[in-house]
Amino acid sequence: MVSIIDLAMDALAKNELDKFLRGDKPYDIKLNQWVAANVPTDWTVIIPQGIYEIYKQKPDICIERIFEDTIIKMICDNLVNLYVALNVVYNQLLWEHDHRAAFRINRKKIIPLLTKKLYEKQKVLENDFRWLGSGEPKGLWSEVMRIDSILKDEIGHGVL
Amino acid sequence: MEKGLGDATTSPWLNDRRVGVRLHLEEFRNGASYVLTKDQYNAFIRNKSVLGREDNSLYIARKDFVDKIFHEAKGNIEIIEKRLGFSKGWFSQGGGLVRVDIKNPLLHNIRMPSGLEKGANEFFRPGGYTSGGVPEAVIDNVPNTGENRSITFIK
Numbered sequence: 001m002v003s004i005i006d007l008a009m010d011a012l013a014k015n016e017l018d019k020f021l022r023g024d025k026p027y028d029i030k031l032n033q034w035v036a037a038n039v040p041t042d043w044t045v046i047i048p049q050g051i052y053e054i055y056k057q058k059p060d061i062c063i064e065r066i067f068e069d070t071i072i073k074m075i076c077d078n079l080v081n082l083y084v085a086l087n088v089v090y091n092q093l094l095w096e097h098d099h100r101a102a103f104r105i106n107r108k109k110i111i112p113l114l115t116k117k118l119y120e121k122q123k124v125l126e127n128d129f130r131w132l133g134s135g136e137p138k139g140l141w142s143e144v145m146r147i148d149s150i151l152k153d154e155i156g157h158g159v160l
Numbered sequence: 161m162e163k164g165l166g167d168a169t170t171s172p173w174l175n176d177r178r179v180g181v182r183l184h185l186e187e188f189r190n191g192a193s194y195v196l197t198k199d200q201y202n203a204f205i206r207n208k209s210v211l212g213r214e215d216n217s218l219y220i221a222r223k224d225f226v227d228k229i230f231h232e233a234k235g236n237i238e239i240i241e242k243r244l245g246f247s248k249g250w251f252s253q254g255g256g257l258v259r260v261d262i263k264n265p266l267l268h269n270i271r272m273p274s275g276l277e278k279g280a281n282e283f284f285r286p287g288g289y290t291s292g293g294v295p296e297a298v299i300d301n302v303p304n305t306g307e308n309r310s311i312t313f314i315k
Contacts, residue, residue, distance in 0.1 A: 030281040030282065031279070031281070032196065032200075032246075032281070033219045033279045033280060033281055033284075033290075034194040034195060034196055034219055034221075034279075035196050035200050035204060035279075036204075036205075036211060036212050036213050036217075036218050036219065036279055037200075037203075037204035037205070037213070038213055038214045038278060039203075039204060042200070042203075043203060044197060044199035044200050044202075044203050044254060045254075048253060049253075087203065090203070091199070091202075091203055094199075094202060098255065100255065132204065132208070134214040135209070135210060135214065135301075136209065146206075146207045146208065149207060150202065150206060150207060
């Protein structure tokens with residue numbers, strides 16, 4: 001079985017970090033059966049075990065810069081990438097708050113851009129019922145609101 | 161101890177003609193449980209309106225089985241990891257352990273896992289036990305409210 005760090009290294013070598021963060025093949029991983037969630041990948045596993053491990057083991061790669069650039073690119077791309085970027089940023093902010101993130105991202109650059117793009121795509125998100133938007137009255141926008149509300153509770157500011 | 165609610169009207173599989181199936185499912189009467197990391201809880205479960213997947217399925221373990229493991233572990237998460245088939249350090253690396261207990265699972269269409277559920281993974285084995293020997297079943301999605309479940313956080 002290939003380790004997560006090897007998958008991340010492979011993605012980096014092929015300039016496919018966005019695919020890794022989306023869980024596209026061959027970077028897909030299966031969630032534990034008790035994690036009852038329909039999501040593209042498990043960011044709670046691939047970021048600490050992939051991105052953070054590369055940061056610790058191979059500092060010369062400057063993964064934090066590539067990670068940040070990839071997030072920005074995804075925010076500005078299609079709805080799928082925006083949704084994935086939202087989840088990546090959400091988990092990253094919680095880990096930064098808990099002092100468990102290997103590095104910090106540039107919030108001043110990323111959060112306003114994310115907010116702007118989320119509002120621009122609000123109507124489309126409200127009508128998209130994939131992943132955790134399934135069964136929710138406002139589709140993926142319900143997810144945006146859920147994440148925003150948790151971030152406000154936990155770290156004092158959200159993404160909206 | 162008060163007996164958990166539910167019968168063949170809420171869980172038709174309790175009428176299955178195979179006695180082994182009926183007995184297996186009946187053992188969930190007094191509760192079901194599952195565990196995940198705190199990071200996964202925050203990412204996917206917290207503040208959601210329902211627990212479960214888009215195909216209306218939620219994998220569960222027997223509460224008394226999980227109770228016994230927790231009791232024997234006496235707070236040692238490494239023992240819980242080992243007994244439930246997780247890798248060492250899984251929960252501490254994931255921010256802690258979250259235990260979800262489902263009340264009255266027989267009210268929620270309990271059934272044997274088919275392996276066709278969206279949540280089934282490559283380790284699925286038929287027969288109602290995980291590859292690590294944990295007794296399991298599947299129920300319909302459960303409203304994520306205090307009436308239906310309790311959530312415990314363990315560091």
